[in-house]
Amino acid sequence: MNTPPSTAQPVQHRMRSTWHSATIVETRAETPHSVRMTLAVPTWPGSEPGSHLDVRLTAPDGYQASRSYSVASSSPWGHVVLAIDELPDGEVSPFLVNEARPGDTLEVHGPLGSYFVWRPGQNDRPVQLIAGGSGVVPLYAMAVAHDLAEDTTPFQLLYSVRTPADAFFAAELTELAGPSFQVTHVYTRQAPTGWPGTVGRLTRDTLAASTIPPSERPRVYVCGSTGFAETVATWLLDLGHSTTDILTERFGGL
Ligand SMILES: Cc1cc2nc3c(=O)[nH]c(=O)nc-3n(C[C@H](O)[C@H](O)[C@H](O)COP(=O)(O)OP(=O)(O)OC[C@H]3O[C@@H](n4cnc5c(N)ncnc54)[C@H](O)[C@@H]3O)c2cc1C
Known part of the structure; x- marks a missing residue:
């Protein structure tokens, strides 16, 4: 990383x-x-x-x-x-x-923390955001900036939360979602009624299936507890993302 x-x-x-x-x-x-x-x-x-x-x-x-x-x-x-x-x-x-x-x-x-930022105009490559829990806060700020700038850089967010009620900025993220900002949730304990996916912790397979592939050279921002960020970063490397394309922010804990 x-x-x-x-x-x-x-x-x-x-x-x-x-x-x-x-x-x-x-x-x-x-x-x-x-x-x-x-x-x-x-x-x-x-x-x-x-x-x-x-x-x-x-x-x-x-x-x-x-x-x-x-x-x-x-x-x-x-x-x-x-x-x-x-x-x-x-x-x-x-x-x-x-x-x-x-x-x-x-x-x-x-x-x-000028290191873990995304600036409008950095539009040469797509952006993959990956958050666990409160780790979505800085990524939400990036998504808002992307929207305000009417930047067309493809943005995707993969957001892992325990239950729908535990999602930060839930209404705002729903509002921001659109053609250039896709949001995918992973629910680790309880999903919304009618949720088509499975409930459980993020896996490497889900990560691979729900994020921009390494062939597109996305800038990847990962944020959450230390354990979440390190696990996801390791999987991203396994999937073929370059170490220089992965930026992590660790909130602490295990
Ligand atoms: C750059 C950065 C940005 C951050 N942004 C946010 C943010 O936007 N919102 C937010 O809620 N937090 C954020 N945090 C985490 C925050 O700084 C604190 O670590 C957190 O609020 C816990 O502080 P505390 O004093 O309550 O717990 P402490 O007394 O510091 O720790 C209590 C126990 O919890 C463990 N622990 C500490 N942090 C975590 C964690 N994140 N997950 C699981 N266990 C943990 C500790 O190891 C310890 O065992 C950020 C951290 C960093 C480094």
Whole structure:
């Protein structure tokens, strides 16, 4: 797989990353175990589709904890949207999902990750997005950018979730789907009524059957838990994709 290049990105694509004060302006349930959070970040310089930021929380006793979250969208007026999945035994995500409220303040550092981005105009090759769970967040940002730019680059998303209710940005992805953006779901625990496919974890055969073949040299973006991303990347290599065509982002865990 590609490793993040230290100097490979053109200068014009770099955005200055620094710490910013942020205020939560809205939270709403994204799935039964996650929240969509809109932050007002007046000094936010903007971000590219796929990039992320670090959220830093500071307790009254001064203890700090920070975690990375992908930017689902950001606006010119400094609203930044995140989607955060709760890990029940986690330190930060349960607070953000269950306790953080509009008006609360925190700090964010970014934008970060110019490596895992797709930019409109990169239209020489098709794009295959592959997500597990909350790993769809940066890929959703790419799909939105593709749509807003009316870019005709063929885009496909293979999205693995436990159940339909666990899908992030479900309505938006349905809306975005069309001739140049195909969405395929894998349901690992429960599928919608009438689902024609099988229910179960993503397999190498399903991956091969549901993604753009290596002969078309797609740019492949893989995002999810560390185990998901590594398994999928290994299968992609087995199927014949080139290591330089696969970009992975690992959210942590096994
Ligand atoms: C670049 C980047 C972007 C990210 N973007 C998002 C995002 O958009 N939305 C989102 O919900 N999360 C995202 N994450 C994951 C996020 O940074 C945290 O790791 C996650 O919220 C857990 O933090 P925590 O403090 O609750 O858990 P921790 O206290 O850090 O960990 C608790 C336990 O859960 C395990 N664990 C940590 N992360 C995961 C995981 N992803 N899956 C399974 N087990 C895990 C740990 O190994 C540990 O055992 C991103 C991570 C990275 C590196």
